[in-house]
Amino acid sequence: xxxxxxxxxxxxxxxxxxxxxxxxxxxxxxxxxxxxxxxxxxxxxxxxxxxxxxxxxxxxxxxxxxxxxxxxxxxxxxxxxxxxxxxxxxxxxxxxxxxxxxxxxxxxxxxxxxxxxxxxxxxxxxxxxxxxxxxxxxxxxxxxxxxxxxxxxxxxxxxxxxxxxxxxxxxxxxxxxxxxxxxxxxxxxxxxxxxxxxxxxxxxxxxxxxxxxxxxxxxxxxxxxxxxxxxxxxxxxxxxxxxxxxxxxxxxxxxxxxxxxxxxxxxxxxxxxxxxxxxxxxxxxxxxxxxxxxxxxxxxxxxxxxxxxxxxxxxxxxxxxxxxxxxxxxxxxxxxxxxxxxxxxxxxxxxxxxxxxxxxxxxxxxxxxxxxxxxxxxxxxxxxxxxxxxxxxxxxxxxxxxxxxxxxxxxxxxxxxxxxxxxxxxxxxxxxxxxxxxxxxxxxxxxxxxxxxxxxxxxxxxxxxxxxxxxxxxxxxxxxxxxxxxxxxxxxxxxxxxxxxxxxxxxxxxxxxxxxxxxxxxxxxxxxxxxxxxxxxxxxxxxxxx
Amino acid sequence: xxxxxxxxxxxxxxxxxxxxxxxxxxxxxxxxxxxxxxxxxxxxxxxxxxxxxxxxxxxxxxxxxxxxxxxxxxxxxxxxxxxxxxxxxxxxxxxxxxxxxxxxxxxxxxxxxxxxxxxxxxxxxxxxxxxxxxxxxxxxxxxxxxxxxxxxxxxxxxxxxxxxxxxxxxxxxxxxxxxxxxxxxxxxxxxxxxxxxxxxxxxxxxxxxxxxxxxxxxxxxxxxxxxxxxxxxxxxxx
Numbered sequence: 001x002x003x004x005x006x007x008x009x010x011x012x013x014x015x016x017x018x019x020x021x022x023x024x025x026x027x028x029x030x031x032x033x034x035x036x037x038x039x040x041x042x043x044x045x046x047x048x049x050x051x052x053x054x055x056x057x058x059x060x061x062x063x064x065x066x067x068x069x070x071x072x073x074x075x076x077x078x079x080x081x082x083x084x085x086x087x088x089x090x091x092x093x094x095x096x097x098x099x100x101x102x103x104x105x106x107x108x109x110x111x112x113x114x115x116x117x118x119x120x121x122x123x124x125x126x127x128x129x130x131x132x133x134x135x136x137x138x139x140x141x142x143x144x145x146x147x148x149x150x151x152x153x154x155x156x157x158x159x160x161x162x163x164x165x166x167x168x169x170x171x172x173x174x175x176x177x178x179x180x181x182x183x184x185x186x187x188x189x190x191x192x193x194x195x196x197x198x199x200x201x202x203x204x205x206x207x208x209x210x211x212x213x214x215x216x217x218x219x220x221x222x223x224x225x226x227x228x229x230x231x232x233x234x235x236x237x238x239x240x241x242x243x244x245x246x247x248x249x250x251x252x253x254x255x256x257x258x259x260x261x262x263x264x265x266x267x268x269x270x271x272x273x274x275x276x277x278x279x280x281x282x283x284x285x286x287x288x289x290x291x292x293x294x295x296x297x298x299x300x301x302x303x304x305x306x307x308x309x310x311x312x313x314x315x316x317x318x319x320x321x322x323x324x325x326x327x328x329x330x331x332x333x334x335x336x337x338x339x340x341x342x343x344x345x346x347x348x349x350x351x352x353x354x355x356x357x358x359x360x361x362x363x364x365x366x367x368x369x370x371x372x373x374x375x376x377x378x379x380x381x382x383x384x385x386x387x388x389x390x391x392x393x394x395x396x397x398x399x400x401x402x403x404x405x406x407x408x409x410x411x412x413x414x415x416x417x418x419x420x421x422x423x424x425x426x427x428x429x430x431x432x433x434x435x436x437x438x439x440x441x442x443x444x445x446x447x448x449x450x451x452x453x454x455x456x457x458x459x460x461x462x463x464x465x466x467x468x469x470x471x472x473x474x475x476x477x478x479x480x481x482x483x484x485x486x487x488x489x490x491x492x493x494x495x496x497x498x499x500x501x502x503x504x505x506x507x508x509x510x511x512x513x514x515x516x517x518x519x520x521x522x523x524x525x526x527x528x529x530x531x532x533x534x535x536x537x538x539x540x541x542x543x544x545x546x
Numbered sequence: 547x548x549x550x551x552x553x554x555x556x557x558x559x560x561x562x563x564x565x566x567x568x569x570x571x572x573x574x575x576x577x578x579x580x581x582x583x584x585x586x587x588x589x590x591x592x593x594x595x596x597x598x599x600x601x602x603x604x605x606x607x608x609x610x611x612x613x614x615x616x617x618x619x620x621x622x623x624x625x626x627x628x629x630x631x632x633x634x635x636x637x638x639x640x641x642x643x644x645x646x647x648x649x650x651x652x653x654x655x656x657x658x659x660x661x662x663x664x665x666x667x668x669x670x671x672x673x674x675x676x677x678x679x680x681x682x683x684x685x686x687x688x689x690x691x692x693x694x695x696x697x698x699x700x701x702x703x704x705x706x707x708x709x710x711x712x713x714x715x716x717x718x719x720x721x722x723x724x725x726x727x728x729x730x731x732x733x734x735x736x737x738x739x740x741x742x743x744x745x746x747x748x749x750x751x752x753x754x755x756x757x758x759x760x761x762x763x764x765x766x767x768x769x770x771x772x773x774x775x776x777x778x779x780x781x782x783x784x
Contacts, residue, residue, distance in 0.1 A: 288718065305715060310591035310611045463696065463715070463722030464592045470637035473720050474671050494670065501633050504606055505594045 001265060001272040006142075006151050009264075013143035018056040020101060023073040023131055024089075026059035027217045028249050029210075034091060035070035041094030042072070049098050058140075061218020063131035065118060066371035072097060072109070073131065085112035117387040118369050123350065123376045125358050126334035130218035135253050138260035141221040147266045149337035153229050154274050157340075162233035163189050166336070168344035170356035175201060175292070175329035176404060176433040177509070178355070178422035184326060187316040188234040191324035196236035198227050199320065199327045201297060202243035202250070205289040206405025207456060209436030211360040212330040214372055216243065216250035219334070220257035221266075224280060226333030228267060229340060231278040234326055239280040242297055244287045254282055289406070289460035292434075293508045294319075294327050296462065307464045308508035329434065331360055351377030355421035359432065365402075365439035368393045375420070382416040385439055396441040400524070404433025406453045406460075407513035409520025410446060429520040431513070446525040447532060451479040453517035461511065468511030471502040475518065482529065488536040492529060496522070552618035561614045568596055568609040571622060578622050579631060579660045581749055582697040583610045587706050593697055595631055595660065598622050606630075632664045640671040641720070642678070643692035644750070650758060651751030657695060678723065683733030686740055686756055691723055693752040700724060700744035700753055712738045 024039045042057035063071045068087035074097075075083055086097060086109040093109040100107040124130070133140035141147070153162050167182025188196060200223060204212040216223060227239045243251055258280055261267040269277045283301050290296045291306040298320050300306035319325025335357060339347045351357050355377040361384065364370050368390030375384060385391065385398055392398055400410040409430035411418065418424050422432050440449065458472040478495045481487040499515035499522075506512045522529060548563045554571050561570035566589070571578050582593040591608040598609045601619035609622070621627075638644070638657065646652045678691035701713040701724060712735050716725045727735035744753050757764060768784075776782050 290718075307715075310608060458719055461719040463717070463719045464590070465594055466592070466634050466637055466695075467594055469696070469719060469722065470641045470671075473641070473674070474637065477672055497633075501630055505597055505630050505634070507591060507594065507608075 001151070003148075003151060003155065006148060006272070010142045010145060010148070013139035016139065017077075017143065018054055019077045020051075020055045021075045021077075022055065022057040022097070023060040023063070023071075023075065024057055025061070025063050025069055025071050025131065027062040027214060028247075029062070029066045030069040030071065031249070033070050033088075035089075037091040038070050038072065038089050038094055041091040042098060045095045045098035048095075049102065051098065051101065055098070055101060058134050059136070060133060061130045061135045062127075062214040062372060064122070064127070064372040064374075065112070065369065067369060068110075068112065068371075071112070071131075073114075074101070075132075083114045085114050086110065087112045116369075118371075118373070118390070121379070121383065121388050122374050123358050124374050125338050125347075125350075126215060126222070126331055126360060127218070127372070127374045128338070129222065130215065133219065135218055135220055136256050138221060138257065138264055138266075141219070142264075145341070146221050146337075147225055147261075147264075149340035150225050150228050150232075150266065151272055153232055153340050154272060154276050159189060159233045159235060162229060162340070165344045166233070166339060169335075169339045169347040170344075170351075170354075171332065171335055171339065171347065172355065172422060173329060174331035174335070174359065174432075174434070176407065176431060178432060181328065181332055184316060184328070185230065185234055187314075188236070188324045188326040191317065193235055195238075195321075195323045196234055197320045197323055197325040198230050198234070198236045198239035199297065199301065199325060200227055200239065200241040200330060200333055201292060201294070201327055202241055202247070202330045203285050203288075203292040203297060204247075204330075204434055205244065205287070205292055205460070206407075206434055206436045207453075208362060208364050208402075208438045209405060209434050210362045211372060211435045213247050213250050214362075215330050215334055215360070216247070217253055220250075220254045221261060222337060223254075223330055223333050224257055224261055224267060226328075226336035227280060228271065228278045229336050230326055230328065230333065232276050234324075236326065237277045237279065239278060240283050240301055240320075241280060242283045242285055242291070242301055244285045244291075246287050251282060251284060258282070288462070289456075290462045290508070290510055293510050296508070297327065298325065305462075307462050308510075310507060331435070352419060352421045354423055359420065359435060361435045361437045363389050363437050363439070365437075366392045366396065366398075366441040366444070367439040377421045378419045380417050380419055381411065384420070384437070385416065389439065392439065392441045394441075396443060398439060399442050399444055400440045400446065400449075402430075402438040402440065402449065402517070403436070404431035404516070405436045406456050407431060407510065407516055408433045408436075409516045410440070410449065410524065411520075412524040429516065429523055431516070445483075446521040446528050447479065447482055450518045450521045451476065451483060454479055454514070457510075457514040461514070465505075465507035465511060467502045467505045468507065468514060471498055471506075471511075472514055474498055475502070475515065479518070482532045485532055485534060487532065488534050490536060492533060550614050550616040550618075552614055552616070552620060554620045555622055563614070565614055566610055567598060567607075567612045567614055567618075567620055570614050571609060571620075576622055577663075578609050579663050580610060581656060581660060581695060582699065584699045584703070584747055587699065587702040587747075590698060590702070593695075594634055595664075597627060597630065599624060599627065628664065632666050635661050635664050635666045636669040636671055638695050639666070640669045640673050641676070642694065643675065649693060649751040650754045651693075655751060656749035674720075676720075681726070681732050682756065683731035684738070684740070684756075685733065687732065687742065687745055687753060688756055689724070689726075689732065689753050690751065693750045694724055695750060695752070696722060696724065697749060698724070699747040699749065703743045703747040708739060708741050708743050710737050710739055710741075713744060 096108040171181040172178040296308040596609040597606040682688040726732040
């Protein structure tokens with residue numbers, strides 16, 4: 001397929017769109033608040049008002065402001081800058097929203113401010129089309145320039161140039177550890193030719209994280225395109241998306257997207273009539289936190305038990321079925337097509353010196369505006385929590401922010417001016433993680449928080465290695481003993497000792513980071529632990545004798 | 547065959563390339579405790595007892611899966627490593643019901659040996675006294691899950707040497723356990739060839755051969771009577 005033909009398809013798709021589009025969120029969160037009914041009523045109202053020629057209601061992906069959903073956004077092609085946001089829309093309000101388009105009175109729905117810092121502070125790269133296009137129609141993706149980066153890569157770049165471009169962009173893995181993506185790609189590309197695989201890790205399992213789900217639900221083609229570009233770059237013809245079964249909507253949309261992309265020759269054999277082949281299949285995981293770990297994930301894709309294995313050999317050398325395998329997180333793959341489209345320099349110009357681009361966070365917990373945000377690296381935690389998030393509701397103040405899920409830690413309020421990047425967060429004893437950000441207020445007991453995460457790890461450890469299997473149980477018991485106000489100084493020492501041991505001796509990254517929530521709360525809020533301690537009976541007895 | 551030279555505990559050692567640090571250490575007479583390692587089957591690096599320090603690598607690595615390399619500087623015993631090993635064994639003892647006095651493997655048990663080797667005389671961790679059950683549905687063998695340390699040697703032996711793959715692991719975390727067949731009673735598993743390799747592989751008294759304890763002795767008193775009759779009346783059938 002010539003480039004012109006692809007552009008032509010994009011233009012046709014663009015022209016088929018109506019002048020006024022009502023974007024109605026149909027992601028999992030908003031569907032739970034009747035957004036499908038809202039969409040249905042909007043469609044009905046358009047019909048009764050005879051506006052079908054100029055107006056359409058489009059079921060789109062997540063707009064981010066999940067706490068205020070369902071959201072409806074009105075976009076007029078004649079004045080694209082003037083957008084209108086309606087929040088917490090009910091099906092009954094649909095009629096009045098459509099009515100207001102004629103100028104016959106105001107809509108009865110709550111109008112939001114599109115210039116609110118929650119939106120204006122964001123910089124959308126991965127989520128640029130999220131909430132703007134219908135994820136179930138490939139035409140909508142083509143209309144916004146979809147698959148052009150793939151076409152460009154295949155016809156105008158060598159695989160080595162693609163790898164080079166990704167390397168120069170400075171993109172680091174968004175799964176949490178922040179490994180340089182270009183280096184990973186280069187390693188797989190350098191392996192001798194033969195069967196290689198691409199795996200998209202969509203096994204998001206951290207408590208409080210839902211970025212990957214949202215990206216898959218809102219813009220599945222973006223991920224498919226990223227995977228195909230990766231396949232071309234490293235010489236792989238087969239890709240798998242490992243997505244957990246708890247994400248049924250994401251799975252359905254991905255399946256639709258794969259079918260549509262194949263039909264348009266954007267995927268499958270001889271993509272765009274070139275000699276490049278790339279097929280994608282979905283593998284549904286049963287929902288085990290440990291399957292987010294690369295080697296456990298591979299084992300699960302192979303049909304085995306999701307157990308990690310010692311590395312090296314790294315998956316880049318010996319992965320799925322013993323072949324070189326490139327595993328990237330959803331968000332990492334979401335960054336690929338914009339980098340190819342706009343160039344490495346553009347991407348490298350965003351963010352901080354060692355953390356480039358943007359990061360998506362799911363902002364939850366004790367915060368006024370919760371939802372998904374995509375912000376440039378280097379923004380401070382304070383800007384996220386106070387400006388975008390609107391602070392803690394109900395007069396309380398921020399006590400700590402938990403980032404990185406069970407592998408991360410709690411950052412106290414005095415460190416709120418820390419810029420968000422991989423290295424700064426690690427220095428604070430936390431980590432970027434996949435991007436869950438849970439805000440905690442004054443009322444939160446940090447020991448309880450530590451216990452919560454330890455309970456999670458205790459339940460989710462695969463049980464293969466002893467420190468993680470038995471250590472998390474012991475740590476959970478000690479934390480419970482503390483909270484029951486039965487623990488002594490010796491128990492606290494034992495807890496600290498266990499943290500060090502589990503960290504140093506566990507087999508995989510998940511075990512090695514499991515003590516982080518305890519360690520970081522101990523570091524910043526030790527007083528709370530000390531307050532729970534009971535006098536040691538042995539010392540007491542000794543004192544009374546003496 | 548190419549050979550690499552490395553240092554283990556400051557001793558110069560020559561080892562065949564491709565061998566593991568554990569092999570090289572054993573060849574040099576240096577003992578590193580292990581539980582999940584079993585000569586002849588693949589390694590999984592799960593018991594974490596053979597963790598070693600290698601100069602220049604910040605993480606502790608399991609000797610059983612780490613290949614030797616030229617110039618490697620390995621330390622197998624430091625106060626820290628010894629402490630971690632002891633804690634690991636303590637945790638094993640507190641997670642199952644390892645009561646040596648009533649175990650078929652007493653004095654012939656690798657877990658016991660390792661405990662002695664690392665100097666564990668008691669566990670500082672809370673005993674969990676789990677109820678894990680015993681399966682004696684197999685005519686020849688039995689498994690006491692209370693004594694299982696999940697080293698998965700039985701799983702690997704059955705899969706890699708016997709080729710039957712009767713054993714596997716089910717469940718997660720503290721609920722993880724070895725199972726036979728698709729979690730059927732062992733006696734119902736058609737795939738089991740009753741080869742007994744799992745019994746040979748088990749480091750503890752978890753998988754055992756029936757009839758080896760005094761209470762299980764099946765005395766054949768009729769045999770004496772038969773022998774007398776056979777000799778006297780030259781009647782050799784029972």
